[in-house]
Amino acid sequence: MTDISQSAAVPGTAPQRPAATLSARLARWLPRLVMAPSFLVVLIGVYLFIAWTLWISLSSSAMLPRYDFVGLEQYVRLWNTPRWHTAVINLFLFTGLFLAVTIALGLLMAILLDQNIRAEGVLRTVYLYPMALSFIVTGTAWKWVLNPELGVEKVVQSWGWDTFAFDWITRPETAIYCVVIAAVWQSTGFAMAIFLAGLRGIDSSIIKAAQIEGASLPRIYASIIVPLLRPAFLSVIVLLSYISIKSFDLVLALTNAGPGGSTEMPSTFMFAYTFQRNQMGVGAASAIMMLMTVAAIIIPYLYSELREDTHGH
Amino acid sequence: MATLDINRVRKAYGNLEVLKEVNISVGDGEFLVLLGPSGCGKSTLLNIIAGLEDITGGEVLIGNRVVNDLPPKDRDIAMVFQSYALYPTMTVRQNIEFGMKIRGIPAEERAKATNAAAEMLQMTGLLDRKPSQLSGGQRQRVAMGRAIVRHPDLFLFDEPLSNLDAKLRVDMRTEIKRLHQRLGTTIVYVTHDQIEAMTLATKVAVMKGGVVQHFGPPQEVYDRPANTYVARFVGSPAMNIIPGWLLASDGVPTVAFDTPQGEAVVRGVPLSAETAHRFAGRDVLVGIRPEHFGLDPSGTVPVGVDVVEPTGPDTLIVFAAGGTEVVARLEPFDAQVGRQERFSVKAEKVVLFDPATETRLD
Amino acid sequence: MATKSLARQQMLGRLFIYSALILLALYYLMPLWVMVTTSLKPLDEIYSGSFIGLPQEITFEAWSKAWSGACIGTECTGLRPYFVNSIMMVVPAVLLSTGLGALNGYVLTKWRFKGANLVFGMMLFGCFLPYQAVILPMAQVLGRLGLSGSIPGLVLVHTVYGICFTSLFFRNYFITIPDELTKAAQIDGAGFFRIFLSIMLPAALPIIVVSCIWQFTQVWNDFLFGVSFTSGSDTPITVALNNIVNVTTGRKQYNVDMASAMIAAIPTLLVYVVAGRYFVRGLTAGAVKG
CATH class of the missing domain: 1.20.5 (Single alpha-helices involved in coiled-coils or other helix-helix interfaces)
Structure with a gap:
């Protein structure tokens, strides 16, 4: 005992200070205590539940959870389900188109709006309002617009173009493009807002310098400004991918995964197998596949964002 | 009012040692300036005195009381921050009264103290404004007012003038000096500006790499810097450090250095007989402040003028000596680039350093 | 020329x-x-x-029908009770998640502790969680807590996952407030909660608005949790709307569908029109650094 206390008193090791009072010790721990409940519910609600879902996906659960272990059986079953193949193909098709169109349109709108537009505030409000809507509302509205009997097709035909056909939503090969149209409509404003913020953050003297060098405006945008928007592109791509992977309500409201399961997505698949078809194990396996896809995109993104963040300080 | 003793204070973040065995003691009513470049540990030391950061080793005593484990509010201190740290949603009056309110001081007394402080700092008209409506100098005053009403044992200033423009900085410097003279409270003041240190301090601690390089009255730091680092950091233009050698001569310590125009000799530099004997014939670093050169046709330093920089009251002459660039501050004269002149040196002001350790030779 | x-x-x-x-x-x-x-x-x-x-x-016939007469399943009550359900769900969920998020952001920036970055990173991932991955266990837990199929159950779920977003908002906001402010307050003698209530919260008004608006639209517009955890007369309005629209019997009443969609959309649209500036800030805060 004496040895320990002596070694503690050697300069350069532990500081010699009287025991802190109880209230001082409490004050030290207070911040952590305050955060503890939030952290705990996140720990349970996110991480423990993910593990739990993983467990179910490795069990033979069907209508009710059963906690046995059957290895990757449910995953094998999942990948042997044609409906899941449709869902995965649709996801890639949808994500690719949705990203390409939303980014192109959003960037165009941001650049156009950045040209000293008089009614900028009003236009921005108009472009962005769909983002405030529920996907269910969006789906309901577009279902009506795309309705071939009474919607756009009928209107164009009534203008005299008798052969005009826009019945995509009723045809299995094309229905997924209707989901793309509605999703683009809802999300372009979001891409525009991020690009616009990026454009506003660019030092205008760079543009002046390029103008003095004789570069034309399109040239300036193509070779100077758009490359400077790299961080905005990254954010938009990541966040839109995330939206597309979890998009569930829109598909359900617009096509209800139909016609004939042609617009099935992983999210609707998961819901159907878990809650309607009593194949909980397969549903859980599909949920884990979704999670892994999101994690593969999000974790590197968060890592790079946070690392830059600490560099900044 | 109180004394302040910092005994063997150490601070480490993991393996990174930012303060290594710092020792400083100042008496009641002194004005201590912690001077050094950013990253030297001066702000960390101030935060430790304030109790805003934990101490890794050693002791801090305020008024002979160990305060290591006291929270900031129990240390009888007040602090003025570089960013002023005014509470943005409160008016000036609420800002000043916030601390008193927490300590449960009755409203009348609070108002009285606030009004007195406001009068002292000439900001009575600002009491109902928000910080965002004030200029930089006014915010500075509010921050000082907030500190004054505490009647602390110890005032802590963390680079309080760095965010002000040059003219205002000079005015506020005078104001802080006046405040110290009027209140007589002990002050610890952190800055990287050596002029602030010279004008304000009664004691200066020059810091670098978590170590106090020189602790003493400002004039001493200026005249007899402990090492070449302090010599170069304090004074503008900095002290010239010229490689030269000590002559073995007849009891009067004499140094010499080369210039392209010939050998320069300075007789009678301050050096103890013992050190003079030890270094006789060996290399030394010769420290000469720019203002200690003089234009003198019979001077012992031959000079070829490289650059002429008139500043108004003085003219700076840049020339080469001992393989380095040397600056002399002279009374204005008709200086011509390329011309040869002769300078004299105030020998009694010369400081010598050991070339191996770069510390001062006495 | x-x-x-x-x-x-x-x-x-x-x-x-x-x-x-x-x-x-x-x-x-x-x-x-x-x-x-x-x-x-x-x-x-x-x-x-x-x-x-x-x-x-x-x-306005379609509107009045959508509000109080349209049939959802066998009940022909219109959207009114579901609108009330959504309100009962949104208000506590928004207040709880914003309050806790403010505290978390305050601790994460002004009282940094060892491992704070890890805690923050783990919460951040919660913002990007595909909820399908937690629905099954959540349903089990809600059942065991006796909250399954109820509005309080949904409040709990939305609070848990909302904390991730609100903590991010407040953390990113408070990090821009200089640390010297908390130091000054400590020297003034203010403690943990005093600094939070007297100094940080009053300075955080804009981000409080952002957080409330974001949570309001998120919770109001949610469909997945609603349809997974509630049924019958306990569902929020988005689920009820979907049920109205998907009625397949009889002549499709498109005007009632559209009126119902408008009723479900009006609260968030109203918030957007009144406070669009803050709404956009919430959206772009999803780009982590804001």
Whole structure:
């Protein structure tokens, strides 16, 4: 005992200070205590539940959870389900188109709006309002617009173009493009807002310098400004991918995964197998596949964002 | 009012040692300036005195009381921050009264103290404004007012003038000096500006790499810097450090250095007989402040003028000596680039350093 | 001559920009226009082929039916009870998650502890969680807590996952407030909660608004949790709307569908119109650094 206390008193090791009072010790721990409940519910609600879902996906659960272990059986079953193949193909098709169109349109709108537009505030409000809507509302509205009997097709035909056909939503090969149209409509404003913020953050003297060098405006945008928007592109791509992977309500409201399961997505698949078809194990396996896809995109993104963040300080 | 003793204070973040065995003691009513470049540990030391950061080793005593484990509010201190740290949603009056309110001081007394402080700092008209409506100098005053009403044992200033423009900085410097003279409270003041240190301090601690390089009255730091680092950091233009050698001569310590125009000799530099004997014939670093050169046709330093920089009251002459660039501050004269002149040196002001350790030779 | 043609070129450019912007605006407004006009038309007019035009005869019949008469399953109560459900769900969920998020952001920036970055990173991932991965266990837990199928259950779920977002908002906001402010307050003698209540919260008003608006729209618009954890008369409005729209019996009442969609959309649209600036800030805060 004496040895320990002596070694503690050697300069350069532990500081010699009287025991802190109880209230001082409490004050030290207070911040952590305050955060503890939030952290705990996140720990349970996110991480423990993910593990739990993983467990179910490795069990033979069907209508009710059963906690046995059957290895990757449910995953094998999942990948042997044609409906899941449709869902995965649709996801890639949808994500690719949705990203390409939303980014192109959003960037165009941001650049156009950045040209000293008089009614900028009003236009921005108009472009962005769909983002405030529920996907269910969006789906309901577009279902009506795309309705071939009474919607756009009928209107164009009534203008005299008798052969005009826009019945995509009723045809299995094309229905997924209707989901793309509605999703683009809802999300372009979001891409525009991020690009616009990026454009506003660019030092205008760079543009002046390029103008003095004789570069034309399109040239300036193509070779100077758009490359400077790299961080905005990254954010938009990541966040839109995330939206597309979890998009569930829109598909359900617009096509209800139909016609004939042609617009099935992983999210609707998961819901159907878990809650309607009593194949909980397969549903859980599909949920884990979704999670892994999101994690593969999000974790590197968060890592790079946070690392830059600490560099900044 | 109180004394302040910092005994063997150490601070480490993991393996990174930012303060290594710092020792400083100042008496009641002194004005201590912690001077050094950013990253030297001066702000960390101030935060430790304030109790805003934990101490890794050693002791801090305020008024002979160990305060290591006291929270900031129990240390009888007040602090003025570089960013002023005014509470943005409160008016000036609420800002000043916030601390008193927490300590449960009755409203009348609070108002009285606030009004007195406001009068002292000439900001009575600002009491109902928000910080965002004030200029930089006014915010500075509010921050000082907030500190004054505490009647602390110890005032802590963390680079309080760095965010002000040059003219205002000079005015506020005078104001802080006046405040110290009027209140007589002990002050610890952190800055990287050596002029602030010279004008304000009664004691200066020059810091670098978590170590106090020189602790003493400002004039001493200026005249007899402990090492070449302090010599170069304090004074503008900095002290010239010229490689030269000590002559073995007849009891009067004499140094010499080369210039392209010939050998320069300075007789009678301050050096103890013992050190003079030890270094006789060996290399030394010769420290000469720019203002200690003089234009003198019979001077012992031959000079070829490289650059002429008139500043108004003085003219700076840049020339080469001992393989380095040397600056002399002279009374204005008709200086011509390329011309040869002769300078004299105030020998009694010369400081010598050991070339191996770069510390001062006495 | 040269300057004249240059000016003309510039004018043509402006003309192009403005027409592009206006066309886009019309495209974005079209679905809303169709929703509103359809909801005000009598059903016969709709079936006779008027889709894009103004109603010849304005009637609020569809609205009143959507509000208090439309059938959801076998119950013909309209959306009113579900609207109330959503309100009962949104208000506590928004207040709880914003309050806790503010505390978390405060601790994460002003009282950094060892491992704080890890805690923050783990919460951040919660913002990007595909909820499908937690639905099954959540259903089990809600059942065991006796909260399954109830609005309080949904409040709990939305609070848990909302904390991730609100903590991010407040953390990113408080990090811009200089640490010297908390130091000054500590020297003034203020403690943990005093600093939070007297100094941080009053300074955080804009981000409180952002957090409330974000949570409001998220929770109000949620469908997945609602449809997974509740049924019958306990569902929030989005689920009820989907049920109305998906009724397949009889002649489809498009005007009632559109009126129902409008009723479900109005609260968030209203928030957007009144406080759009804050809404956009919440959206772009998803880009982590804001």
